[in-house]
Amino acid sequence: MAPKHGLDSFKSEQEQLAKRAKSSATPTSRSATPADPGAKVPFEVKYPNMDESMKRSAAEQELAAHADWQVSPFVAKGALREGELDQHYTVVPHVEWESMKKYNNFIIQGEVYKNDQFVFVRGENTPKDKDTEGQPKDFWVARILQVRAKNAQNVYALIAWMYWPEELPPPGIKQKDMESRDSGKRTYHGGHELVASNYMEVLDVLSFAGKADVYHWLEEDDNLSHKLYWRQTFNRKTQALSKLREHCICGGYFNPEKTMFICDNTECKVWLHKECIIDDILSKTYSRLIEGESGTPDTKTNGIARTNGKKTKGKNRHKGLFTATIKDDGDGAPIAIIKDLRPGADPKTWEEAIKCPKCSTELQ
Ligand SMILES: [Zn+2]
Ligand SMILES: [Zn+2]
Known part of the structure; x- marks a missing residue:
């Protein structure tokens, strides 16, 4: 218009x-x-x-x-x-x-x-x-x-x-x-x-x-x-x-037509965007499975975790490696379903409880 x-x-x-x-x-x-x-x-x-x-x-x-x-x-x-x-x-x-x-x-x-x-x-x-x-x-x-x-x-x-x-x-x-x-x-x-x-x-x-x-x-x-x-x-x-109320770890706003999740920890109570929770899950999955506990790139995955010999950084480093969706049927805690897209990955799909990206409390 x-x-x-x-x-x-x-x-x-x-x-x-x-x-x-x-x-x-x-x-x-x-x-x-x-x-x-x-x-x-x-x-x-x-x-x-x-x-x-x-x-x-x-x-x-x-x-x-x-x-x-x-x-x-x-x-x-x-x-x-x-x-x-x-x-x-x-x-x-x-x-x-x-x-x-x-x-x-x-x-x-x-x-x-x-x-x-x-x-x-x-x-x-x-x-x-x-x-x-x-x-x-x-x-x-x-x-x-x-x-x-x-x-x-x-x-x-x-x-x-x-x-x-x-x-x-x-x-x-x-x-x-x-x-x-x-x-x-x-x-x-x-x-x-x-x-x-x-x-x-x-x-x-x-x-x-x-x-x-x-x-x-x-x-x-x-x-x-x-x-x-x-x-x-x-x-x-x-x-x-005018300014709006800021939410989530991204400091973004609430679109009332999109789902947001609320952290149950009374000290935290943050409202979280679905996309931001998924980003957090994928980033943690990347750190755990690709970088390993030490936080340095795992040499075995050389060529996947590295692009042109450089360590990939930033928000989208998990792109093409992992995907995640959130299963939320209303009753019970929402669950993350994570898929490992790497060839020969085992397991290929698993479920995880979702932790608040801000305070790490499990979402109920
Ligand atoms: Zn957000
Ligand atoms: Zn929280």
């Missing part, structure tokens, strides 16, 4: 065009959201420069003079500081915006919407016949900050956007947990995960497709079922994601 309005501002036009060509079925901007494609929302959100010590144009000063302060409803657990996402904004044309009355709630098709509510928003490419039950990613998700109306036909909501991780722009510096080069989605992002932001927009409430149930997950449990949730924020000003 292409990033929505404003997110792409740091990239060249060419990059944007390339992206559009690649995914022509995705919206290029969330500005084009009204249910009636002909009815463009007449309001726009600007973020004025409030720094009086800077030289500002008359237009910039005018914007600043009419700015409001928005306290973000999103405070992530790993926020740099409280109020990180709070900001000044001005809706233009401001005279028209300010002249409209504010409402605390409104009704569309018999459903009452309130301030602070999460909503599904129909984009220009959202299939007309789609409801929000099946494929939530056909829709955008927003949180209502303020509602104003000119009359019963013209009701507008100031909203803060939530992003699907695939819509986030790739980080400026390459990160090892990126899923691909052209999006900000990370390997820890789950399929039902949204990222809260301080990108704001004014929408015609007729573009709303229903209420959304979005849970603020504090990463204290893994009891998420299939709810939509958010735990992280994306800051418009810094283009940075």
